[in-house]
Amino acid sequence: MFTQTYSLVDDPTRQKLINLFKTWKLPNPVTGMPLFAEDQLELIEKFLIKATANNRPPSMMDRQTNSPALSQQASMAKGQITPEGLIIEIDELTNLVNSRLLQMPNDTRARERFDLLQKLRQIMSSGAANVNEASILETAKKQLVTIRDDEIMKLNAFKLEQQQMYERQQQQRFLSSLTADQLQGLLHPNNALRPGKLFVPQPQSSQAHLNVKNVQLLFTVMNSVLKQKEEKLAPPPLPVQQAPIIPVAVAPIMQQQQQSQSEQKQQEQPQHPPASGNLLGLKNLAFLKGIIQKANNTTQFDLTQDFVTRHQIGQEDLDLIYPSNSTQCSNCAQRFFDTPEGQLEKNLHLDWHFRTNKKLKSVSKQINNRAWFLSLAQWVDFKDDEIVGYASTANEEVQVGLSDRLTSSTKLVEEELNKKTVTIPDDSDNEVVCGICRDKLVGVFDDDAGEWIWRNAIGVKGKVYHYSCWVETKGKRDRDRSPERS
Amino acid sequence: MSRVIEIPANNEWRFEVHKNTKIKLKLQSGQAECQGTELSSTIEYEFKGSLQNYLYTYQGCKIEIWGKEDTDYTEYRSDDSLVYQYLNLAIGLHKLSTPSKQNDNNSQNATDKGEAPVVMIIGGPNSGKTTLAKTLVSYLSKLSNNAKRQIPTLVNLDPHSPQFVVPGNLTATPISSLLNLENVNFGETVINGVTFYRQKQPCVVSFGFESIDSNLKLFKHCVSQLSQTLKQRMNKDLKVGDGVVVLDCPSSVGTNQELFDFVRACFGVTIVVVVGDERLSVSLKKRGLKVVNGLENANLKTEVKEEGQMEGIEKTNGSQNKEKDLQIIKINKSTGCIDKSDRFVRELQQRAIKEYFYGLDNVQLNPFTISVGFNELIILKPKIDNVNLDFLGGDFDDGSITEPSSLYTRVKPGQENLGNCILTIVDDSGVDTMKHLNDFDDYEVNKELIGQVAGKGVVGSCYVLNSDETRVKLLVPLPVTKLPSKVVILTEFRYHE
Structure with missing residues (x-):
């Protein structure tokens, strides 16, 4: 299946498939057993070697020293971001988180993150309207990379601890098989969360192989981690302590058999995972929640009768129509x-x-008229921005109003206006009243022409107007005459 | 004279201003809104009678009121409000309309208007349809008040109650800013001066009758014209295209199934809101209707098709072949609804006409009188065609292409008493008016003329001051020496100064 997929997809995705394969090769840190049958993995590896002669994935041993996250990040950055690619990435991370979840079933953050990754995957694969938006993919990718780094960091730290604490394993042998069974039962619900998709590897198959030994090991690890933390960690960084979630089945037995340790555990759990991871986790989670919220708003919303009749108006609804007071227009x-x-x-x-x-202050002096409505064809081309004034191109048009807009008024620049001059006739006074605005036109001496002139003026049929006034009104010459005048 | 009224949160304050009186209101503290439009604390709002209205507050408020109680106004508070349902509906519609907004950078989806809901409001008379429509567009206008504005469009298909224009017209108006809450006619359309509220630019199609049942064929023709124009606009103007369309329908659209299907096919209605009629909403749900877009999909033929008219529909059809269920949402009738008396409706209509010519109190308009000879005027009168043809059998089914001449008749000079009539001036561009001017009786010529003019946009209205054998004296809204068009439609409405 893997090889088939590999031959079908494009290069960036192949790179990711290889990365995915690497995680498969990574033995389950708890069990020390590979996720899949080794012969199958070998087959795949051979295929990969063949297919990518130069591009062989770094070996398992490099992983801890060689910062695999960086190389993956690089490949992600180079590759084109596609929803499909992200889905694969999410799947990988899901595996990582899931394996951590297996090790630390008490880690609520990990569980939450696991659920969120699942949701994100659903959103991505559902082809929701907004997932194609480049910016969202970009952010999602970044976040996923951070999560990956975080996970790998935790995993590596975990492994180290695992090795250090291996000797102590013997001490924990007394854990009963009952515990193991219960724990396994507890872990099994995870299976239900897994989507059975093509790209999804099945780490749960290893769960089936979890034997008593493994579970004991798991407990050892948990306890050792807790002990270590007790030594390392400062008091809880978060003021609000989360209620410790102890698996119900495990807790009583723990209390019976390892009373002192279980007490420790209860105290320590709120601090788990480490503070830095916690903050990072919170950030990531907030982001994912944002995406999910967005997706809910846009794609999954369905207007129902129930929503209309029963939805209680909350503050967030009111904020939609009454956003903050500071932004209200006082007019x-x-x-x-x-x-x-x-x-x-x-x-x-x-x-x-x-x-x-x-303008309203002087409105009483003016004569206002209603404009004709637009014909259907004009209305089709009309933009409301032209009234509202948001169109940057229509700014000056907005000021002169719609009726003037229709007469295609041009912006009048002062220089141009001054070029429009009228030579003062010999028999005229130096001052003349504009026939439109009733303002005075005062003559000036033009050195170039050696004459007295009126600037910004035009002579029409023996009358003198401001050129600007004339331009503004010429478009509606024929309707400027009221019945009284005609 | 003044007193302060406190309105508790989530309460309606209902008031009625009596005829020829007025009251003033001012918001002292808190927040209040009038049919979806928020009150400003800096404005003294003046309400002139006759009117019935209400204020609603989500958070409680204090209102100062000037006027004599009982003689000028009556009022009461009610906690029985449905405004929260209106808001829910608006929020829901807004959410439904957002996906297409996010796809703006994807050119393929940007033209897909399937996402923005088209809402049709039906229900019995006086059930609050117009109030709901007004509230919805106000809320929607607020909700999309961000960088990528979507402009909701209010479509009035009820010629009986005017919106922005004189009665007798059907309108589609993008609501890009606040409505004038003091004005029963929703606010100002474009004038050459300035107004405090931003002016609205409606698309107007003349129907001419008060009741759509007077000539259903003409009504359908007007509806199809209006819907095609709106679709073309929505294709060109993405802000309007991404916005919700709210159809305010006359009550008989709800009861006439064939007409209902026609209207929803024309506009591609996706959601039907039934106001205060449980039976109607249940029977609609039973029909299991799908969203239909475009008349040809509905197997209904338009009447009097013309070149280029179908353009808009064809453009949108390509992407909308997926079948969706028509959603039926019911909203109860508000307890604040009052049965409007005929006299009250008449008063509102007269006010709308008066405001068209003379403007509002704060911005007065100056109409002009001109005299036009009958020899330069084509007067068409919509035909009354309210005979119920059902009993005659299938031959008269509305599927048949209607004769244009069944929509209008030519009015000969002196044939009708035009005094005090409201004439709507119809855009006659593309019509060879000279050819038609003097052919009163040529059936073929008139048929061609009516086919070309029917359902065309309305440029404006004028009012007949008096008429004689040869000339007619008209009151026109702006100073012109001749009418912008030679074709006018004689409406059923009269106006008395």
């Missing part, structure tokens, strides 16, 4: 989101108010 009660975009929008909005309020 009209419109609110904006407390984001950089929202701030920008609010600024534009306030500008708009400023302009309109200024």
Whole structure:
């Protein structure tokens, strides 16, 4: 199956498959047994050697010294990020976390992380709308790499401890087979969580081989870890202690047989895993929760009758329509989101108010008319931004309003206006009143022409207007005449 | 004169302003909203009678009110509110409309409008459909108030209750900012001056009757025109395209199954909200309906097809062949609903017409009078066609292509008393009006004309001050020497100054 898949996929994915294979070759740290039958692994390895003559994966022994995480990270970074690739990555991590979970069933963080990885995988494989977004993949990839580093670090540390504590194993022989059975029963639910997908290796198959010895070993390891921690660790870094989750079946026996140790254990569990890992874990988890939330919002939401009639309005719902008070417009009660975009929008909005309020003050003097509605074809091409004023290109048009916009007014630059001059006739006064705005036009002497002129002026049919006034109104010449004048 | 009213959280404060009186309200503390639009604490809101309205508060508030109780207004508080359901619905719709927003960088999906829900509101008369529609678009407009704005569109298919325009028209209006909560007619459309609230730009199609049952064929034709125009707009304008469309339907759309199917096929309705009619919602659920987009998919034929009209539908169809179940959501009738009397409705209509010509109190408009000769005017009158043809058998099934001439008739000068009539001016671009001007009786020519004009966009309305044998004196909203179009539609509505 592995080889078939390998021949089907592209190079980056192959690299990941190789990485995946490496994890298979990694013997179960608890049992010391490989995950799969060795002859099968050999077959695959031969195939891989053949297929990637130059690109043979670093050997098992290199792993602990050679920072495999880095090489993987590099390969990830080089390879194109695809949801499929990420799914494989997630699967790998799931395995890592799962194997750690097997070793430390009391590690709530690991379990949580395991569940989240599962969810993330579901999201990725469900082809949700947002998973194709490059930025999300990017972040997801980064987070996965961090998780991987973290996991590998923990795993390696764990192995070291395992070796150091190996001698002590003998002491723990007295653990009964009953415990083992119960523990195994406890571990089995994990199987239910596993998706039976093509790429997913089946570490659980090794679970079936867990014998009494293994479980004893597991306990040894756990205890040794706890002892070590007791020596190493400072008081719990987190003020809020999580309730220790001790497997119900295990706890009583532990208490009976290793009372002193179990006490230690209860005390120590909140600190587990180490503080640094815990923080990292929290960060990762928060990120994953974000993704899941997003995915829930976008892809899994289904508008139901129940939601409409029974959903209780919570603060988070109100925040949607009443975002923070600080972003509310003091003029009209419109609110904006407390984001950089929202701030920008609010600024534009306030500008708009400023302009309109200024105009509104003089509105009583003006004659206002309703504009015609747009024809269907015009309406199709109309953008509401042209009223609202968010379109950057339409900024100056917004200021002159819609009716002027339709007459394709151009922005008037002062220099250009000054080029429009009218030579003052000999029989005229130096000052003349603009026929449109009733403001004065004052003549100046133009050195170049050697004449008295009016700047920004135009003479039409013997009358003089400001050129700017004339341009603004020329588009609606024919309707400028009210019935009284016509 | 003034007093302060405290409204507890999650309560409605319902008030009625009596005819020819007015009250002023100001938000003193807390938060309050009026049909989805939040009140500002810096504005004194003025409500002019006759009107019935309510304020709702999620967190409690204090309102200062000016006016004489009982003579000017009556009021009461109620904790029996459905506003939270409206908000739930709006949040749900918003969530449904977000996926297509996230796919903006994916050009293939960006044109897929299947994600933004199209909501159709049906229910009995006076069940609060318009209030729900208004609240929904207000909420949706707020919810998408971020960088990638989605603009919800409010579609009014009820010519009887005007939205933004004079009654008798069907409209589609993108709601890009706050509605004017003081105005019974939702607010200002575009004028050449400035308004405090941002002006709205509706797409207007003239129907001409008060009741859609007066001519269902014409109504359907208008609906299909409006929906195609909206679809074209949504394809071009992604902000509107990604927004939710809310259809405010007249009550008879809910009871007439064939009409219901027609409307939802036209707009590609994905969610039907039934207000206050359990029986209707159950019977709709029983039908197990699928989402239908486009008339050809619904096996219903449009009437009077024209070139280019189907463009919009064809564009959207390609990506929407997947069948989805039509969702039916029911919302109870609010206990605040009041049966509107005919007189009350009439008053609202008159106010809408008055506001169209003269504007609101704060921004007054100046209409002009012009005189137009009948020789330069084509007056069409929508035909009354409310005969129930069902009993005549299948030959008269609506599937048949309707004769354009069954939609309108030509009005000869002097034939009708035009006094006080509201005329809607229809866009006549592309129509050879000169050819038609004097052909009153040529059946073929008129048929062609009506085919070209029916369902075209409305440019504006005018009001007949008086008319004689040869000329008609019109009140027009802006200073022009001639009408922008030669084709006007004589509506059923009258206005008295």
